[in-house]
Amino acid sequence: MITFEEFQKLDLRVAKIIKAEKIENSEKLLRLEVDIGDETRQIIAGIGRVYNSEDLIDKEIIIVANLEPKKLMGLESQGMILAADSDSGPVLLRPEKDVLPGTKIK
Numbered sequence: 001m002i003t004f005e006e007f008q009k010l011d012l013r014v015a016k017i018i019k020a021e022k023i024e025n026s027e028k029l030l031r032l033e034v035d036i037g038d039e040t041r042q043i044i045a046g047i048g049r050v051y052n053s054e055d056l057i058d059k060e061i062i063i064v065a066n067l068e069p070k071k072l073m074g075l076e077s078q079g080m081i082l083a084a085d086s087d088s089g090p091v092l093l094r095p096e097k098d099v100l101p102g103t104k105i106k
Helices: 004-008
Strands: 012-022 030-035 040-045 060-064 070-072 075-077
Touching: 012 040, 040 075
Parallel strands: none
Antiparallel strands: 012 030, 012 060, 030 040, 070 075
């Protein structure tokens, strides 16, 4: 269990995918460029077995924006997408209606 104060440290935001491409020599990693309102970030996500990069363009997703950057396959990931596990693979969590990029999740 975590405290409410610990939960509040997470910076969850709506992001809009503006570019997506498969990462060479990886079966599941995609390189996403996302708009989070005041900046563009690169996020490396292991969703390539379930999602085609072309189908992700202009989709709104939820990300953890204040996660420490991490290198994957030599590329820096500057956040993490939120997805649910399912029998068929990850399912992206998305807003029900259009929301401006960068909007904080409360």
